[in-house]
Amino acid sequence: MSVFLYIIRRVASALAVIAVIAMAMFLIFFMTPTNPAQLMCGKPCTPERLAQVSAFMGTDLPWYSQLFNYLQGIFVGRTFGDSASASAIVCAAPCLGWSFALNEPVTGLIFSRFPVTASIAIGAAVLWMIIGVFAGVLQAVKRDSWIDRLIVAISSIGISSPTYLIGLLAIIAFAVYIPVFPTGGYVSFFANPFDWAWHLLLAWIVLALINGAFYARITRSTMIREFGKDYVRTARAKGMPDSHVVVNHALRNAILPIFTMFGLDLGGLLGGAVITERVFSMHGLGSLLLDAVKTFDLQVLVGVTLFSAALVIIANLIVDVCYCLLDPRAAKVAL
Template identity: 35%
Template sequence: MTRFLFRRILQLIPTLFVVAIIVFFITRLLPGNPAAVMLGPQASVEDIERYSEELGLNDPIFVQFINYLGDLITFNFGNSLSYNAPIIDLILERFPNTIILAMSALILAVLIGVPAGIIAARKQNSFIDYIITTFSLVGVSMPIFWLGVMLVLLFSVNLGVLPATGMANFMDSPVEFFRHLLLPSIALSTIPMAEFARIIRSSMLEVLKQDYVKAAKSKGISERVVIYKHALKNAVTPLLTVIGLQFSNLLGGAVLTETIFSWPGMGLLIVDAIERRDFIVVQNTVIFIALIYVTINLIVDILYKVVNPKVNFDSKKG
């Protein structure tokens, strides 16, 4: 276990390095001069050139990249060009909102997806099974941005029962906070909800074929006890990995969701920074999300080993 942890932690370094390279050069492909955007349309050519020099934009691209890596190693995220504030403060301000949205979507996906998968497995090849399987396929295939727009049109524009955008303060009004949270959570939870239903259904069908489940049924134990006490315990193990991966994906998928619903999280921060040509915010925010992503995957691997000690992480032993 110790060797596995040490090896996995070392694997984080090249992963983050590759992400840093990709993000750095992609942000340099954004059209427009950040200095010109910051100074506005009334700025003179001389002012733009002087500000570009101050920002280091006139340095060779290799020098800019080395400076960028040096700042990452020393955890110096720098200051935002457009917000005129330390980037780490912007991240710490927006990150909790993204976590709230991602956790809400994950909880909603588990509460609906897992029972749906269990019901589909119990009613295999029935009409209910076909309905759940069909909705799972549709949910996995449905684009978040399209679903988000449809939810806004239905519940906000046509029915007028839920707010379309923004985020309420929980301390001021918990009810308004959850009303604002509901639509983006539903939009973001659709894909993981469908994925959980499919995984649980497949895993449950495999477990229900095992001899110990058949033996429990032959003893006269009720089907509910067999499923929830014996079968589900082993069927839920593969779900741990999927939950971890889906939670990481939710952090990335929040970019579209937060943009549609104007939820003030990391995704909306990235989109606003791109519009303002604030590539420093884009670079460091994406790196921060990538760090969270790989950390969650590491935690999932550890939990998988804890839940199922028979799992061997040593590739030499298979």
């Protein structure tokens, strides 16, 4: 019962946080001195034309009316301009705004770019989780050996190296001088699954090496801490094989904080791998956000930011629920 109550409480909390973020993002971006209607009006722009554009976009309304219209659009959709006019734009729910620069709904832009970002993030996350946890467990088992010191040195390089540098070096080495991988670009999974994975593999490896270095260090420290606890010493005193003690006892408890961090990192990466997308010429959410910054497309800026924040919150929610199911004691403590 405590687990069920904890899940209900976390879901309600996540929805409340998303609502607060939606209002905050809208107010931050739309209360800036720059007038979106002025940008769309172009030059020359007469006062009469500016008033027409402002009325069409809805920016002539008070801020609270604009906020209400924006939140209403998310749930039931909204119409830009006079609904009786032929020039009116209907934005179906969930409407995160309308990009007047691209003449497309923001939701459609996000959904068209999200598969690229999701492909990068999920593939890299699975790879770095496997590499990081395996390396960390190996370090803990071989503590203070040459293997431990070697992995520590490699991890230090991965942690201290920026993503764009490793990505560029990887492209130069394995796509230009040794043309094993393509230089970049994205192929849809449904068009050709093999080409999809082949175009993403180098980006996956780069992100896995960098993020896996963090996971290796954390796994090493948590495993060493678990090795020093009474239940591990008792299992070894009973004559259990080391592999059984490491995997079924120590790793089972050490993986919980790592799993929590994994969910947060994956959620953040799903929100837009800006640097990785630019380096490998892939047009995902990160590229969409940068393009919106360049053109000052406020509707896209708010929509992508809100969508990215929601992904992080949802990922955090899923991790908390899974953590609670794996260790019901966490729910009792939280309640």
